[in-house]
Amino acid sequence: MSSFIALIFIGVAVLFILGIKFLSSPKTARAGNLVAAAGMFVALLALHKTTGESVWTQGWNLNYTLIAVGTVIGLILGAVGAYSVKMTAMPQMVAAFNGLGGGAAALVASLEFLRHARDAEAVAVAVTIPMLFATLIGSLSFSGSAIAYLKLEGKFEKPHTFPGQNFLNGLILLVILGLCGWLTINATGGSAVNGFIVMFCLALFFGIAMVMPIGGADMPVVISLLNSFTGLAVAADGFAINNLAMIVAGTLVGSSGTLLTLLMCKAMNRPVTNVLFGAFGSSAGSQAAAGGVAGTVKPIQADEAAVLLSYASQVVIVPGYGMAVAQAQHAVRELSDELGKRGVEVRFAIHPVAGRMPGHMNVLLAEANVPYDQLCEMEAINPTMDRVDVCLVIGANDVVNPAAREEKSSPIYGMPIIEADHAKTVIVMKRSMAAGFAGIENLLFYKDNTRMLFGDAKASLNALVAAVKAS
């Protein structure tokens, strides 16, 4: 590698790091994304082969036509997906793009491996291991993301489990690792090609087998994990074909994705092993739901709720995924604006796992033009909850359940919650008394200061807005 290319790659690495750093503040986040994209463009110009020669200086041939056509097709697919996807379907879109990246990483490694194997070219173990790693992790990420996508689309979203499943999956993984070990030593010849193809197929199957037992509600954690997997596969590809930019970019994604996965699990108060192997909600949740709850549910009508809201001085709104499903974000913003005009201080309390991914709720509210300085994180809002006059809970359930604080036997015990019950009055907007995804009763609904406003979130909100305007 010439020192000129080395310098360019230092620049590329700095652009990627700055890009991710700018993403850490709402003010600079959009610029951060563009900085990272600029890094990608610079890396493209400096693209070089293992031998060090630039890709762009050799003569044009059929392969270059294929590269151009393939890039344009991918560009069109990506653009159509990116601009047509609904904001509520964002997790699926990330899963899809991630799966494609994983598939590409696996294919690149496979082609490199097969080239070496067919040419019976002596190849260093330090190159074989990254190639096998990238193939295994990349194809696993591809098939796992496909299943995650389907689960988020509502296909077989229940956990699929059978006795001995973890044992069987462990066995498959052992076979895959054994094959990889064997391929490391016997990396050339026809039997290596056959062994490699078997390993590739098993890795694809393992991706499916790994994600199938996990429930739809846990898919964001899975996608985040697979995102970091793809990053590592790309880094391994970088080792195999000696491309520094791929190593740095892939590694940054790998380590950040791992950290993000752990943060998500922490917000749900569940160890990552429990998410991946626990098949959540299948038994523990339903048992806890069987125990009765003392207290009665007190309904409220929209008119009365509107009066409570209009004459409050501080209102906190707790939005949940139910609000997004009802497409009620714009109605929520209207209500908040209307109350703001009357001098009521309105804030939104965002639980770290509200929506379907951390930060998903912020995106949904931002789409409805709610200014982000009105959105407060859980840690900031909880200490002020005692002074809040009305807490309006819209389509959120488990994240406001006091059982997380009070009931040691509850499956969500210990999970950090938004302490809605500390407000003077709590109004819960809900379609019915059905339980949330954890499948447990919500003690909040039975508290003395809680009133239930039943009905479709959007219809109820429109009624509230009309009533506030009239009062």
Next chain:
Amino acid sequence: MDTNILFIFILAVFVGFEVISKVPSMLHTPLMSGTNAIHGIILFGGILVLADADTPLKQALGFVAVVFGAANVFGGFMVTDRMLQMFKKKKK
């Protein structure tokens, strides 16, 4: 293997952890999407193997890798930008 590359790899692991740990949870979704776009750099891996492909099978597989990689990198950056352009401050 060149140990310098290993050195860079280890440093990148730590930089990734350090830079991310400061991101507020409200930006986690755009962040996941943005990092997802960055691993779209695999497009270049696809370009490199396709440039050297010498059989129809390798050309076909390399072509698929380029399409996948391009969809990942372009779609990833576009969808992240679409999310982030909505994060606005209240107009005074």
